[in-house]
Structure formats: C-alpha cells, structure tokens
Amino acid sequence: MKTIYRNIICIAAALTAAIGVSSCIGDLDTVPRNPYDKVPETAYGTDEAGYLQGLTKLYFQFISNDTKDLQVSDGGASELIRAFWSVQETTTDEAKCAWANDAWVRALNTNSWTEAQNDATYAVYIRTLQGISYANEFLRQTTDAKLDERGVGDDVRAKVAQFRAEARFLRAYFYWMAIDTFGNVPFITEESDFGVGVNPRQGTRKELFDFCISELTDLASDGSAMPQARSQYPRADKGAVYGLLARMYLNAEVYAGVEGGMWEEAKAACEEIFKMGYDLCPDYADLFRGDNGENPDALQEIIFAAAYDAEQSQSYGGTSYLTLAAVASQDVIEETVTGAGGEEEEISYFPNGVNNGWAGIRVPYEFVSAYFGVSEQDYASGEYECDDARGKMFYIKGRSESMEGNLYTFLNGWSCIKFNNVPHDTEPAEWADVSATKAYSDIDYPLIRLGEIYLIYAEACLELGELTDGLPYIRKLAARAGIDEPTGYTESTLIAERARELYWEGHRRTDLIRFDRFHSGTYLWPYKGGESFGGQAFDAYKDLFAIPPTDLAANVEIHQNPGYAQTF
Secondary structure (H helix, E strand, O other): OOHHHOOHHHHOOOOOOOOOOOOOOOOOOOOOOOOOOOOHHHHOOOOHHHHHHHHHHHHHOOOOOOOOOOOOOOOHHHOHHHHHHHHHHOOOOOOEEOOOOOHHHHHHHOOOOOOOOOHHHHHHHHHHHHHHHHHHHHHHOOOHHHHHHHOOOHHHHHHHHHHHHHHHHHHHHHHHHHHHHHOOOEOOOOOOOOOOOOOOOEOOHHHHHHHHHHHHHHHHOOOOOOOOOOOOOOOOOHHHHHHHHHHHHHOHHHHHOOOOOOHHHHHHHHHHHHOOOOOOOOOHHHHHEOOOOOOHHHHOOEEEEEOOOOOOOOOOOHHHHHHHOOOEOOOOEEEEEEOOOOOEEEEEEOOOOOOOOEOOEEEOHHHHHHHHOOEEEEOOOOEEEOOOHHHOOEEOOOOEOOOOOOOOOOOEOEEEOOOEOOOOOOOHHHHHHHHOOOOOOOOOEEEEEHHHHHHHHHHHHHHHOOHHHHHHHHHHHHHHHOOOOOOOOOHHHHHHHHHHHHOOOOOHHHHHHHOOOOOOOOOOOOOOOOOOOOOOOOOHHHHOOOOOHHHHHHOOOOOOOOOOOOOO
C-alpha cells in the first residue's frame, strides 16, 4: 500500500460529520463518544499530518470496504472501483459474471435491471455521493478562516492549498462517475446547506457537467495549487486534471447535450498531456502487473491510479476482484522444477499470481474473436494463437468456448488474466512461493492512462476531420501491440481499437452509449437485453440506471430517472 493510505484508521471518522447526503447514510453529525474518537473539530490542528490524513480519507473512498453506511449483502462488492467496474463491464460484451445467486448479477448480465435496489448500482451511488460529501467537508475545514482560528503557519497553509486542490479534483472525479451512471444526482458543494433535516437538491446532468468542467479548468490553470504532472504518484496532479477534462469533453454530447460535441476542447486537453512527459509503457502487460506502481516503465504511462497493496489495503474489490474472480479454484498449474541444489521440486500456482479462485467473471468468446482474431484454440492444453499482444492475456485451459445455454457456468467462456499480480520481470513459477501468500492484490488500478488519452485524441481528430493528426497515435498503440500499423481509421475501427486497448478497464458501457451501440439493435452481444443468447435491443432509458429507492424515500427533492417507476 502506498504511503497516502497508511494512516487511514486515524482519520476514519474525521470527515463524516454532517455529510449532507440523505438516504441510507445515517446521521453522522455526532460528537466524540470518548477522547480517542475523531471529528473535524478535533482532527485538525496546526501541523500538516492531520490535513494529510483528511485528504487520505478522500483517496481511500475508491477502495473502501466499510459498510456501516451501506445496506449491502457483500462488503467487498460495495467497494467503488469494483461496483463501477461491474456496471461498466458486465452490462456489455466484455464481461459476464457467473454468480447466479447474487441479485445484481442477473440484472446486469442481461440488461434487465429495474428501479429495485441493486447492490452494484446502489454502491456506485452511495460511494460517489459519500466521496463528494467528504470532499465538501474537507474543504469546509480548510478555509482561510478555519486555518486562522487554529493558528496554522505559512508552510502548512501552502500544503493545505495543494490538498484542497486535490480534494476538488477528487470531488469532480466522483461527480463524473455519478453523472455517467445516473445522470441527475444530488448537487452539493462546500457552500451548500447541510446537516440533519436538510435535503440536497437534485442537479441536472448538464449543470453537474458544467460544474465539473469549471472546477477542472480552474485546477488546470497556471495559478492553481494543483501539483505538476508526474510529481506525486499515485495522488492526483495536473496530468490527472487534464485527463479527466479530456474524458468529459469526449462525452459532452451525452452528458450535457452539447450539439456537435466539444471536440476542439477534447483535442486541446490531450495536447496539454502530450507536453507533460508521459510515454507509453513499452510492454502493455506491465501496466497491469503486481509492481505497476513501482515499475518506471508502467509509471511513465499511468496518469492516475487507485493504489492497492496485499498487506495494507486488503480490499476484496478493485484488482483483488479482477484477479481472484477471474480464475477458478481448480486453475492451479503444477510443475516440476529444479532447485538451486539440483533437486527436483513440485510447485503449484495460479496463472495470475493470487492464491485462490472465485470463479466469477470472464469474457464471452464472441468478444475475443471479434476484436483479437484468435485462432487454433485448444481448450485441453490452454494454447491459442493471437498476433495482438493485448489478446494474449486470456486463460482457456479446461474451458468451453461458448456461454450459449448456460450463462452461469464459469468454465463457459474465456478467463481474462490481464490483471496479473506477478511482478513484471518475474515468471509465475518463480513467484509461486510468494503468490501462495497473496489473498489480495498488489496491482494498482489505472484510472487514467496515456493509452486512453491517445484514443480520445484520435476520436476528436476523427470528428474534426483531422485524421492526419490522430493517426500517429493509433499507430503507436498498434506498434506496441505488435500488429500492422493502420493507414487510416474510421469510427468502426476506432471502436474496435478502444475495445482492444481498454478492455476490462471500466470504459465499455460509456463507449457503447457514446457510439449508440449500447441499448440499440445496431450491435448485439450474447445475452444483451435478456435471456436470449443472440441478444436483442433494450429500452433507451436504461442508458442511465435508476436512482436507489432508499434515496427517493429519504429526500423529496430527488426524482427518479425517466422510464423507472417512482416507487420506494
């Protein structure tokens, strides 16, 4: 675990006072029950430590398994990265989950969700609004007036100014996740009324989009206290600010109804990132290995990440989920190796560097076949052919090719071991003794990386009719993947390239919506829109998920998204 998270226990309650969110989040505006409890009035003083710990709480929101304020059946499934990944991936052609007894699974697998409470979408809603509220409270507690009251010196004030900039970025990131998933959500800032009995008003999607753009534009300005790019991994910096700006501009027509999009702005944001010294990691696989947060090659591409550590964070979400749930308990590889003294030794290990398999998530063969051109697959030996380096990270030994007829048998389909806990310069067999101890992942989850920025730039150039500007960046991705560099590109080839480059990174639902391939019959995949293997269109209103009924019941200011029943 990175240093930013190490002191989280010390501040766990400090930012939860009066968070201003109704619904199932209880009244957290309480005074300490004993001298060891922390609330904002006692957490901050005159030194940097208290403020850094307060900021830590905001970063920790991405990977928190704490369920005291959420009504869910599985704490691990409530983690924000895991929940957001589920709504982004299992609703599409890129992933399906085999856990038929988990209520959210069937709904997301087949695009059959309703307004009924759903653990995955509910977790995204609550975690994002919690994060926004924690950021607001941090900003309230770090105003100049508050620092004056406490007698904070100039050196600490300068640090606090930077922390405030980071908090504003994180708030914008949480808002992005919320408006992408739900559209119109409660709109609260540090200036909003808050506390018991105060119902936050519902902001429109465009209003929230405009707020985030304003915040991010200000944070990107020369006078901002936001740290310079590549200066404090894994915490946010100006590279992350421009990365989120580019992503929001990319989806401006969907999010804010901007006719014709904001392609000039998207292109300009990408060009700012190109000036910041980032570069592609030479080996695509290294971006998702257990030491990606320490490997200089990976760090030259990762712009912003959620940090995980098997000994410190111990989350059942995030990359622990993406490794453990991607294999089955029987996927143990057994080998005979020769020890240092020449003796033979029997070893066993999982192919992706963890110590167990949950038999949960996998990829439909139809996706792999369509985008990676695999061939000569042998499900007995586990061998297959693929020219694209990005398509070589699947595990098929003991699998059946098709999910047709039984979506909920894990061994039907291809397992994805893109997220691999083994360090980049180590073979799985060499790491067998260590992986046997790994019940959690060490892999940092890339939230923004340069490969995505190249693709945003290429799409902006396509929309602007400036393909000669965008083509070199598509070619760079192709060269890294070891495939022929294209002579041009179209919308269809760009969609395919995003599928190859960004699969299992939480982008797919958003991409399919932007290209009008999510709900429509234009593009079908297995079990799209129902229990039919061939897939079918579904209602357009499901481009957004339902506001959780618990929030509707608690706040009369909140209204359900169109298409869903206003029930609670």
